[in-house]
Structure formats: C-alpha cells, structure tokens
Amino acid sequence: MFWLILLVVCFLGIDLFLGIRFFEYVYSAHIRHQPPLVQANKILRCAVINYINANYKNVKNICEIGSGFGTLARAMAKKTGATVWALENMPFAAFVSKFMDLFCRGYNKTIWCDAFDWMDNTNMVFDIAVAYLGPELTAKIPRYKNKIHVLISIDFEIKNMKPRHIIDMGRGATIYMGKKYPHRIFIYELNHK
Ligand SMILES: C[S@@+](CC[C@H](N)C(=O)[O-])C[C@H]1O[C@@H](n2cnc3c(N)ncnc32)[C@H](O)[C@@H]1O
Structure with missing residues (x-):
C-alpha cells in the first residue's frame, strides 16, 4: 500500500511539474512574446565552460541573462569556480533554480527578476555575461558595456558587432520564431580588461 501511495504521489508530482512548465512555456512565448525556456544542451554547456576556462582563467x-532552471549557471559555478548570478523572470523556473542552488557544488545565486531591469539598477560589474535569448534581447546586452566585460551568446549573433570569436558546433540548431539558428557560440569583448 505504501509503495502504491508513493507511486501515485510521484506521478502527481511529475504531472504537476510538467503542467506548470508547459503553462510557463506558453505564457512566455505567446503572451509575453519572450524567448521561452529551452535548455542549452550538454554539448553547448561544455563548449561555453571550456571556452571560459581556456580564455578567461x-x-x-x-x-547569466535568462537562466531558466539554472542548469548552465550551476555548471558554470561548479566548473569555473566563479560566482554565478542567474537572472530569470519566470517564477516557476526561478523557484526550481533556487531550490537546485541548495545542491550546487559551486556558488550560484538565482535571482527572480527581469534581467534587464536588474542590470539597469545594479552596480555590479561582471567579467562575463552568458545569454541564450532571441536576437532582439541579445542585441540589448551591449548597452551594459560598463557592467559586462565579455558577452558569450549562444546561437544568436548581434548585428553590426564583430565577435572576437565564433565557435561553430557543426550540428544542431535552435528554432526561434520559425527561423533556424545553427548552434554557434559568439564571443564579444564589450569592454575587456
Ligand atoms: C532559451 S532559455 C535559456 C535557459 C538557460 N540559459 C539554459 O540554457 O538552460 C531563455 C530563458 O530566458 C528567460 N528570459 C527571457 N527574457 C527574460 C528577461 N527579460 N529577464 C529574465 N529572464 C528572461 C526565459 O524565461 C527563459 O527561461
């Protein structure tokens, strides 16, 4: 009987998680018209971390501007040794990310906020900002060049700005607003020390 109850509770928990996640996805994409939560896959996460470790020791x-469940943010905290500030505006994603921070072997701090409002109001200066957003939001990031030294953008390049480096992953793509963006990582030095 105990196991049956446990099984039912687990199923209900998973259903609830998937239901809220689906609701937030639809709300993000179709009501707020912002990039919804799509996680950077493991290959992209490793490529970002390896690049940081090789070039910015x-x-x-x-x-991280738009950090979703914080999977990439926590991996960066663990593998680069840096303090990571994960900025996410969807409440459920931020809640899950905050909870997972408790188990992070590194220092990752999730903040539930509009990342751009937060950047407007903070006095902090970041060595690196990472973003996996759409083209419009990514294009807004260079305005923080007094607060961000290096921008690493997954898949979305900034028009009229020359990246220091482009890493072409060679396969896979993000489909955003019906357009295909091949998996590439763009590194911009906005104000490198
Ligand atoms: C494509 S997902 C990337 C998630 C995460 N970087 C990852 O790879 O797992 C984009 C995320 O940015 C968030 N987002 C979009 N606009 C935002 C904003 N103005 N402020 C904070 N987060 C935002 C979305 O809710 C979504 O979770």
Missing part, C-alpha cells in the same frame, strides 16, 4: 563573477 581568473574569472570571478559571471551573470
């Missing part, structure tokens, strides 16, 4: 603090 003394990185102290990183922010």
